[in-house]
Amino acid sequence: MRHLEQELTALRQDVIDMWRLVISQVGKSGEAILSFDKDLAMQVSMREKKVDAYELKIDNFCENIIALHQPVAIDLRFVLAVLKINANLERIGDFANSIARLLITHPSISLDADLITQANLREMVEEVKKMLVHGLEAFENEKTSIAASIFSEDSVVDELNDRAAHVFAKYIEANPDRAYECLHLISVFRKLERLGDHCSNIAEEIFFYLDAKILKHSPKI
Numbered sequence: 001m002r003h004l005e006q007e008l009t010a011l012r013q014d015v016i017d018m019w020r021l022v023i024s025q026v027g028k029s030g031e032a033i034l035s036f037d038k039d040l041a042m043q044v045s046m047r048e049k050k051v052d053a054y055e056l057k058i059d060n061f062c063e064n065i066i067a068l069h070q071p072v073a074i075d076l077r078f079v080l081a082v083l084k085i086n087a088n089l090e091r092i093g094d095f096a097n098s099i100a101r102l103l104i105t106h107p108s109i110s111l112d113a114d115l116i117t118q119a120n121l122r123e124m125v126e127e128v129k130k131m132l133v134h135g136l137e138a139f140e141n142e143k144t145s146i147a148a149s150i151f152s153e154d155s156v157v158d159e160l161n162d163r164a165a166h167v168f169a170k171y172i173e174a175n176p177d178r179a180y181e182c183l184h185l186i187s188v189f190r191k192l193e194r195l196g197d198h199c200s201n202i203a204e205e206i207f208f209y210l211d212a213k214i215l216k217h218s219p220k221i
Contacts, residue, residue, distance in 0.1 A: 004069045008078065010059050015082055015089075018054035019136045022089050025051065025096040025134060026195065030125030032100055033188055034116065038107055043102035051093035058086040074209070081209035086137070088198040088205075092132070095191045095198075102184055109181050115171055119164040119185075124192050127157050131199035136207050149201040157196035164189045 004151045025044055032041040062083045065071060071079055074181045076158050103109065115123075138146035204215045 002081050004065070004071060004075065007061075007069065008071075008075060011058065011065065011079070011082060012082070014054065014058050014061065015085060016136065016140060016146075018051065018058065018086070018089055019139070021047070021051060021054065022093050022096070023129065023132045025093050026125075027129055027184070029096040029099040030129070030192075032103055033185075034125065036103065040101040040156070041100035045097055045104060048093060048097040051090060051097075054179055055086055055090040058082065062086070062093070063114050077209045077212060081205040083166070084205045085202050086203045092195050092198050095195050099188050099191055106184060109184055112120065115167070119167045119189070121164070121183050121185075124157060124160045124189065127153060127160065128192050128195045128199070131157070131196060135199055135202045138203070142210055144207050144210050147193070147203040147206040150199055154196045154200045157193055161189050161193040 025047060028040055029044045031037065032044065062079050065079050066076075131150050134146050134150050134153070138144065138150075165186070168182050172182050207213045207215050
């Protein structure tokens with residue numbers, strides 16, 4: 001049993017380390033697109049393999065714990081939750097890299113600063129980062145009260161995404177020659193909205209781990 005506890009502690013630390021890396025990836029990709037900083041975007045892209053390596057390591061760790069130690073009760077819920085949290089963090093890392101790759105693949109893209117402000121891109125980036133941070137805090141401190149806040153924050157992200165669509169529609173109508181650039185930036189908003197969904201998935205897994213509650217496909221707390 002002592003060996004199982006050591007394994008679970010090591011697994012927890014790996015997840016926390018991956019989580020912090022993903023938070024950094026999201027923050028840097030958001031800042032890169034806000035400032036059209038191609039060098040910063042390249043940094044994000046170069047670190048994507050590190051996120052993938054964490055995912056594989058944590059997956060193998062979980063499988064070995066289940067196969068060799070046969071955990072039960074809260075220990076089993078922890079390992080099962082970590083498997084799903086790990087998958088969601090990897091997807092969040094993919095989206096962060098995809099946002100960064102937009103600048104790398106299309107280096108000539110640029111848009112009016114006023115449009116970026118009106119579309120509330122910075123607010124959306126900060127909101128998604130906050131969701132990730134709250135998820136990590138909930139996981140580290142084992143507090144579902146913090147995890148619960150993520151669901152309302154996801155609603156804010158959804159609203160920002162909807163508002164941005166209207167802003168871009170008006171801008172394209174007035175500036176049809178800029179439609180190509182706008183479509184690329186709209187895809188950034190969609191990716192950020194999906195990031196919020198993955199953060200909500202993580203919050204659900206924290207409830208499962210701590211309270212043995214399954215919130216998937218049910219009204220959120």
